[in-house]
Amino acid sequence: MNVEVMANSVPKLLDGLALTIELVALALAIGIVIAIPIALARVSGRAWLNGPAFAYVFFFRGTPLLVQIFLIYYGLSQFETIREGPLWPILREPYWCAIIAFTLNTAAYTAEIFRGGIEGVPHGEIEAARALGMSRVLVLRRIILPRAFRLALPAYGNEIIILLKASALASTITLLDLTGVARTIIARTYMPIELFAMAGAIYLVVTFAITRAIKALEHWLSPQTRPPRPA
Amino acid sequence: MTWLKTAMIALALALVGGLALTANAGDKIKIGTEGAYPPFNLIDEKGELQGFDVDIAKALCEKMGAECEFVKQDWDGIIPALLAKKFDAIVASMSITDERKQAVGFTDRYYSNLIRFVGPKGKAIDTSETGLKGKSIGAQRATVAASYLEDKLGKVASIKLYDTQENANLDLVNGRLDVMFADGLVMYEWLKTDDGKKFEFYGGGMSLDDGVGIAVRKEDEALKAKLNEAIKAIRADGTYDKINAKYFPFSIY
Numbered sequence: 001m002n003v004e005v006m007a008n009s010v011p012k013l014l015d016g017l018a019l020t021i022e023l024v025a026l027a028l029a030i031g032i033v034i035a036i037p038i039a040l041a042r043v044s045g046r047a048w049l050n051g052p053a054f055a056y057v058f059f060f061r062g063t064p065l066l067v068q069i070f071l072i073y074y075g076l077s078q079f080e081t082i083r084e085g086p087l088w089p090i091l092r093e094p095y096w097c098a099i100i101a102f103t104l105n106t107a108a109y110t111a112e113i114f115r116g117g118i119e120g121v122p123h124g125e126i127e128a129a130r131a132l133g134m135s136r137v138l139v140l141r142r143i144i145l146p147r148a149f150r151l152a153l154p155a156y157g158n159e160i161i162i163l164l165k166a167s168a169l170a171s172t173i174t175l176l177d178l179t180g181v182a183r184t185i186i187a188r189t190y191m192p193i194e195l196f197a198m199a200g201a202i203y204l205v206v207t208f209a210i211t212r213a214i215k216a217l218e219h220w221l222s223p224q225t226r227p228p229r230p231a
Numbered sequence: 232m233t234w235l236k237t238a239m240i241a242l243a244l245a246l247v248g249g250l251a252l253t254a255n256a257g258d259k260i261k262i263g264t265e266g267a268y269p270p271f272n273l274i275d276e277k278g279e280l281q282g283f284d285v286d287i288a289k290a291l292c293e294k295m296g297a298e299c300e301f302v303k304q305d306w307d308g309i310i311p312a313l314l315a316k317k318f319d320a321i322v323a324s325m326s327i328t329d330e331r332k333q334a335v336g337f338t339d340r341y342y343s344n345l346i347r348f349v350g351p352k353g354k355a356i357d358t359s360e361t362g363l364k365g366k367s368i369g370a371q372r373a374t375v376a377a378s379y380l381e382d383k384l385g386k387v388a389s390i391k392l393y394d395t396q397e398n399a400n401l402d403l404v405n406g407r408l409d410v411m412f413a414d415g416l417v418m419y420e421w422l423k424t425d426d427g428k429k430f431e432f433y434g435g436g437m438s439l440d441d442g443v444g445i446a447v448r449k450e451d452e453a454l455k456a457k458l459n460e461a462i463k464a465i466r467a468d469g470t471y472d473k474i475n476a477k478y479f480p481f482s483i484y
Contacts, residue, residue, distance in 0.1 A: 074398065077405035092407050094391075174391040174402075183307055184392065187373035190334040192311040 006194045016181030027102035034107035039114035060108035073097040073173045094173040106163050117152030150221045157214035259298045261318035266303045267395040270420045271324040286474045288322040294461040307373040320447050326375045326440035337444040338458045342483040345436025346376050347415040358434040363388050369399045369408040375439040376412045
């Protein structure tokens with residue numbers, strides 16, 4: 001173990017970590033926005049809504065993320081219509097290709113997680129809200145979505161961690177994320193154990209922080225499990 | 232932070248243990264190559280390793296009277312894999328450089344190469360530092376070309392490093408890269424392909440190494456000596472020239 005190489009690599013690895021976090025955070029944020037309507041389509045009970053939503057989830061859960069990244073990065077760029085089309089300024093950048101692939105992938109998983117959450121909301125609560133005269137939209141906004149989110153939170157925390165680790169695949173399309181930086185340093189030092197151990201430790205620290213944050217959020221969103229505040 | 236250190240050491244030990252288990256103890260010579268670097272090493276339609284490196288390695292094994300087995304290994308992990316004893320020699324168009332000599336031992340060269348810039352025909356990009364300012368330049372990760380770009384042009388140009396030369400070529404074709412910096416012989420072959428037809432060499436070649444050799448672990452002096460003898464032997468008896476002629480109409484030694 002060459003401790004000097006490990007210590008020297010830290011600043012560069014942290015630069016890579018910044019890109020990793022940026023990619024994951026952006027993909028998660030856009031992913032949620034896409035996932036909610038897909039989850040609602042999945043539980044809508046209408047075939048014309050459920051069908052396409054199911055197909056989307058089936059495709060993005062059923063193929064490896066690496067294949068999706070390569071299809072978007074190397075695949076789309078093979079077509080001249082794409083290269084001369086209006087989307088090329090975005091699709092030529094590996095950064096946006098990674099964001100698109102991660103977003104579409106995580107949205108599929110998140111939609112299924114939310115679907116489970118929505119289906120887990122007790123019927124009695126929905127009936128009670130309807131009995132109080134709330135409209136469908138209001139029930140959705142006040143009862144179903146907040147309850148579903150709480151129910152889905154542990155599984156969603158898992159998805160965040162899975163995407164964080166999967167983001168290492170960004171290094172295959174020239175991006176210098178945490179793994180990309182580690183591989184580039186290994187290319188000059190031939191010390192994969194030192195560098196991958198360092199990168200692994202950094203991923204662990206971030207994963208740990210995410211787990212704690214999710215735990216705190218779960219606690220905050222479960223007032224019924226906390227002792228009542230003194231009056 | 233002591234728990235972190237402990238965790239790191241545990242992780243490292245697990246890795247070392249895992250690698251050691253896969254090391255081979257037989258007396259067969261295992262040869263590592265990449266299989267994605269035509270015409271030097273590639274996988275053909277039947278899934279078999281082919282190319283100049285592979286032919287040379289087979290000829291050397293025959294001369295040494297040794298049984299050889301090829302192992303396909305991704306390029307950027309090829310030296311670590313040699314050090315971890317996944318194979319005993321790298322015959323994969325590896326440039327002999329001082330940087331690499333710190334990690335591995337090299338035989339005498341078995342061919343010579345120049346590193347060259349390639350770009351779209353007619354664009355005539357000037358390959359000086361000022362000419363390449365702000366350009367997107369591609370190379371394969373962990374090559375002499377990549378090291379050169381990082382050291383000399385890393386501050387002025389956008390350097391993109393790829394897992395394989397084939398992936399880098401794809402990005403040259405689709406215009407993500409302005410120029411490619413790569414082995415002249417590999418690009419010479421590529422320029423003859425359908426994709427490569429629209430591209431040409433910019434400027435002359437640069438010699439960034441002491442030729443291309445076979446890498447072995449530093450302590451394997453005996454294997455290195457045997458390989459050196461075998462290289463001399465195939466040079467002397469015409470086997471080398473025959474293989475050379477199969478791939479290039481000029482001598483690449």
